[in-house]
Amino acid sequence: MPMPQQCFFCSQNLTNVDYKEVDLLRRFVSSQAKIIDPRHTGICAKHQRKLALAIKRARFMGLLAYVRK
Ligand SMILES: [Zn+2]
Secondary structure: OOOOOOOHHHHOOOOOOOOOOHHHHHOOEOOOOOEOOHHHHOOOHHHHHHHHHHHHHHHHOOOOOOOOO
């Protein structure tokens, strides 16, 4: 995975992270279904919090797996 210099969501002018954007959320989740360290993804602290919340919500809604095999 390439390391972006800037926060993805800031560069896209996205203020909120939509939990329904599963394909997008998957980019920030590792193969072990863990949220990837923001130091690796370049996500700023503000969006990292929203991203974590969106991922939790997506899991709760059954859109995103807790553990991937
Ligand atoms: Zn950001």
